[in-house]
Amino acid sequence: MTSAIPAIQFTLKVASISQHLFHIHMRIPALDQASVVVSLPAWIPGSYMIRDFARHIVEITAWDEHNGQLSLSKTDKQTWSIDNPDRGVVYVQYQVFAFDLSVRSAFINDEYAFCNGTSVFLQVEQAQSCEYQLNVDMEGLPENWRLHTSMPPLHESQKNHFACESYLDFIDHPIFIGRCQTQTFSVGKVDFTLLLSGDYLIDIKRICDDLTPICLHHLNLFDDEPPVSSYLFITLLSDKGYGGLEHLNSTALLFPRFDLPLMGEAKQRTDSYINFLSLCSHEFFHTWNVKRIKPEVLVKPNLYCEVYTNQLWMYEGFTSYYDELAVARAGIITPQKYLEMLGENLTRVMQGNGRTRQSVAESSFDAWTRFYKQDASSVNHIVSYYVKGGLIALALDLLIREQSDHQHSLDSLMRILWQQFGKRNLGTLDNSVVQLCKEHFQVDVSDFVEQVVHGTQDVPFDQLLHVAGLSLHQRTRTHKDDKGGSPTEKPTHTRELGMIVKNTEVGVIIQQVKDNLAADQAGLQINDRIIALDGYEVNENLLQRLVEVSQEDSLPITIIRDGRLLTRSFPVVSAEKNLFYLKIENESQFAAWLGDI
Structure with missing residues (x-):
């Protein structure tokens, strides 16, 4: 790593477990600047909502290399200007309150400390592209606490020292310090580590065995040298909670601890455990689709204000399609179970009138203010670019197959997106999918995209499912928690409450x-x-x-x-038939579609 500017250096320490405080010491080399400007991001890539992480900085001071106090003034909600009359080295020290149990921020309890770089590491405005180095101070922590991160080590011989080539890279490696169990497994050329916080009697080997074919599916799909040589699944276990956030070569997950299989339990896969495997599948697929294939405006995003794009339907939607599809292709669930999950997703979209008022392109653009800030009436006003985006991905796959006489598929499109955009660090435009399909497959999907992505028309599955040997059916609800996805012979709810x-x-x-x-x-x-x-x-x-x-x-x-x-x-009104399920009409067609990569 080389740069005209010497490295920005950080030391991270858990200052207080009971008070949930990180202590951060920062060394800024001489930049020949009369004032040095530092700031903390307002949002974290992959989660499109202004979170104002700087509000958790509880105290901050600065001094020079002669231990002289430097004047430090706050210029906005997340930025500080440090007077530096001698234009020399500047030291900054601050504390961060860490008690947000999520994958997006920072959290400390008696089991572990966890943080994302956007929550704890200030950026130097005059030195964004220089090397950023980190030392994690483990002194005073419980003996059984261990450090795990995907950040590259500074030198193999220096324990707990890491370095990245830029600030954007530096903040893309979450850090776990605490009590945990880990298991490693290799798939192709990639070494994986599954980390589960705490020391519960969870069957981690079984989880790794189930993750192996799922990870292999993604690696095979892109059919190229993997963009990572190692990958870390950081799993924060809790009583409740659910979430995942993708990073360059790792992910942070939040999941209920006892929804995972325990040692000695029967080998059946519960719905909640399947959800965990799908979550892992989703986040690992993001290694390509979002972390490297991404909208042009997110290649070098401004982390201090909203960055708008119409394309999240493609990035989260395509990934949502492949997360469950990979679990099915890997043989972790039966084909019938996969169809049930597809039916549930279709039901979720079709039961919300928001789909008639907002397109998935608009949903993508308004993620900052509407999707991430939902209220009780959102079902009537917005549509999920995750769920409808996943259905659009399925429809695009069928449309490409049909119009190309089964020579191409969405898998083919993903490989082209990787080769032309992700691998070359180029961002996609709003019309990239349409252009690529026309250029490489001689398939015209422009009307489909205009109507279903930029318009509010429903996905025309009645016209497309035959390509996969499937048919679409509707029924009424049988009980209040009925999510659709499967047929029933005796509907019990004939009246709708609404x-x-x-x-x-x-x-x-x-x-x-x-x-x-x-x-x-x-x-x-x-x-x-x-x-x-x-x-x-x-x-x-x-x-x-x-x-x-x-x-x-x-x-x-x-x-x-x-x-x-x-x-x-x-x-008193009759219930609508607004729950959906799929049936296999042609076994060979269905098997060919589901098993295709």
């Missing part, structure tokens, strides 16, 4: 009201407390039962709204 409610001590509280359905027609609102229907005190179950058996066109419903007792007329 709302999500939660039991309380008396009655139920409305948590969500869906557009144009019964609750909306009755004028009910979020946070209304329903205490009676047709004169009977209700709970969630009885509310549905009374509507089911009613012979009337409407029923009187009694609610409390902001301390006022109100009575409304609740219409």
Whole structure:
């Protein structure tokens, strides 16, 4: 690593476990500047929301190489200017409060300390492209705490010392310090490490065995020298919580500890465990799609304000498609289970009226303010670029196959995106998918993209699923937690409430009201407390039962709204067939499609 500017050097230390504090010492070499400007990012790549990480800096001071205090002034919410009259070396010392249990920030408890670089490492405005070095000070920590990060070591002989060629690289390696269990496994030319926080009796070898064919699928799909030689799955285990965030050659995951298989348990794969494997699959696929293949505006993003793109439907959507597909192709789940998961995804999209109001391109652009800041009515106003994006990926795959006489597929497109963009560190444009399909496959997907990506039309699966030997079917809900995905012969819900409610001590509280359905027609609102229907005190179950058996066109419903007792007329309407599932119509076609890479 070479640079005209000497390295920026950091020392990171867990200052207090009980107070959740990181202590950071920073050495800035002489830059021949009368003032040195430092700042902390406002967001982290891969999570498109302003998070203002600098608000967690609780104290900060600066001095020169003669131990003279330097004047330090805050110029905005995340930036400090340091007076440096001698134009020499500057030292900065600060503490960061770390108590956000997520994959996006920093967290310290009695089991471990975890951080992303965007939460703890200041950037020097005058030296963004120089080498950034890190020393992790482990002094005073419990003896069984260990350090793990994907950051390259400074020298093989120097323990706990690391270095990166630029600030953007430096912040892309999360750091774990704590009690954990690890297991390594190799797939092709890549060495993987699975890290699970804590010391629970989880069958880590079994998880690695299941991850092996999934990782192999991704490596085979791109059919090229892997962009990484090692990869680290950092898994923060908790009582509750779920999430994943991709990095250059690692990922940070958050998952419920006892949703993973324990030592000695039967080898069956529960839905929650399959979700974990799909999450790992999703984040590893991001090694190509997002970390290297990316929109042009995110090649060198401004981390201090929103960076807008219409393309997240392609990056998160395509990745969401391949995360479950890889689990199926790897033989971890049955083909029927995979179809069930596809049906659930389709149901999720089709049950939200937001899909008729917002395109996935708009959803991508508005991720900062709408997707990452959802409220109880978001289902009526927005669409998920993850879920609908995944369905679009499936449809594109079928469309490319059909129009190219099965000579090409979405797999082919991913390989071209890697070769032309990711491998060359070039960013994609809004029309790149359309252009690549036309140039390489002689397939025109422009109308499809215009209608389904930039417009609000539903994905036309009724016209495309035959390519994979499948057919599409609809039914009504059988119970309140019914997610679709599979057929049923005895629907039990023939009437639609059009709302999500939660039991309380008396009655139920409305948590969500869906557009144009019964609750909306009755004028009910979020946070209304329903205490009676047709004169009977209700709970969630009885509310549905009374509507089911009613012979009337409407029923009187009694609610409390902001301390006022109100009575409304609740219409009794038939349930919509808005749950979806897929059936195999041609076994050989389906097998050829599912097994294709």
